[in-house]
Amino acid sequence: MSQASTPVARTVLVVEDEPLLRLVLSDLLRARGITVVEAASAGEALDLLAAGVEADLIFTDVRMPGPIDGLELSRRVRATCPDLPVVVTSGHLESSLVDPGVAFLRKPYLPADAVSAILAIMERR
Amino acid sequence: MATDAPDEKQRPCVVLLDGDVVARHVLAEYLRECGYQVVEAATSEELIAVLEYGTPAVDTVLFDLEAPGAPRGFALRNHLRDTYPHIDIIPAGSTAVAAREAEDLCEEGPQLQRPYHSQLVLARIRRMKGRAGLKGAEVKRTTETAAYFSA
Numbered sequence: 668m669s670q671a672s673t674p675v676a677r678t679v680l681v682v683e684d685e686p687l688l689r690l691v692l693s694d695l696l697r698a699r700g701i702t703v704v705e706a707a708s709a710g711e712a713l714d715l716l717a718a719g720v721e722a723d724l725i726f727t728d729v730r731m732p733g734p735i736d737g738l739e740l741s742r743r744v745r746a747t748c749p750d751l752p753v754v755v756t757s758g759h760l761e762s763s764l765v766d767p768g769v770a771f772l773r774k775p776y777l778p779a780d781a782v783s784a785i786l787a788i789m790e791r792r
Numbered sequence: 793m794a795t796d797a798p799d800e801k802q803r804p805c806v807v808l809l810d811g812d813v814v815a816r817h818v819l820a821e822y823l824r825e826c827g828y829q830v831v832e833a834a835t836s837e838e839l840i841a842v843l844e845y846g847t848p849a850v851d852t853v854l855f856d857l858e859a860p861g862a863p864r865g866f867a868l869r870n871h872l873r874d875t876y877p878h879i880d881i882i883p884a885g886s887t888a889v890a891a892r893e894a895e896d897l898c899e900e901g902p903q904l905q906r907p908y909h910s911q912l913v914l915a916r917i918r919r920m921k922g923r924a925g926l927k928g929a930e931v932k933r934t935t936e937t938a939a940y941f942s943a
Binding site: 719720 | 813814817820831832833834835838841842845848920921923924925926
């Protein structure tokens with residue numbers, strides 16, 4: 668995918684409790700011109716959204732510390748913003764358990780593949 | 793909010809440790825606007841994982857003394873100074889102090905100027921916390937956020 672096709676002024680909320688995975692994915696997205704907001708748990712993500720952070724796409728792990736997992740995060744987000752794209756990633760979950768309209772990326776994934784999937788979804792919008 | 797330019801890897805790197813996600817988000821955004829590469833950490837374990845990983849090369853650690861994890865507080869400062877003597881370690885006892893330290897970093901940073909005053913950073917944190925209904929009027933870590941990390 669060419670750099671010229673990268674969407675501009677787009678924000679991705681990356682929700683991942685594994686710091687190195689979050690770091691690599693966020694770095695790659697920023698290198699493609701995407702603004703990245705990082706959250707280390709679903710609760711953090713909800714705090715950021717409630718505080719007014721505007722995301723164009725949410726990329727979330729499922730198993731994370733705290734009372735809310737990534738699936739519940741996706742449900743809450745879709746309940747209030749049904750048009751907001753959500754990508755759920757997990758190594759423990761069957762894609763059939765993900766709500767309709769929510770994209771699924773199985774772990775382990777190559778960070779570059781995650782970036783490609785995110786960019787493809789954003790470019791379709 | 794700034795996006796990273798292609799020369800991202802050449803920019804000085806700050807690791808920002810704060811368990812309060814709203815404060816961390818605003819401070820990280822501020823430092824990125826100053827031209828720094830910013831890595832966010834929510835706990836001291838995350839911070840140490842980033843340092844041990846070694847990429848990106850970290851120049852400065854700015855951290856909240858009350859951030860969750862182990863070690864924490866001054867024990868974390870001592871650990872970092874002993875283990876990473878080449879890295880500037882900046883502890884902050886409050887969000888206000890962290891904002892002032894970030895302002896100082898901006899004036900020494902790649903762009904040699906601050907994009908705006910640290911009081912505006914604090915005002916934004918307070919406004920966002922108020923909008924989110926968090927207990928943030930005094931810019932303290934919320935019990936709700938802390939609970940996410942202790943769960």
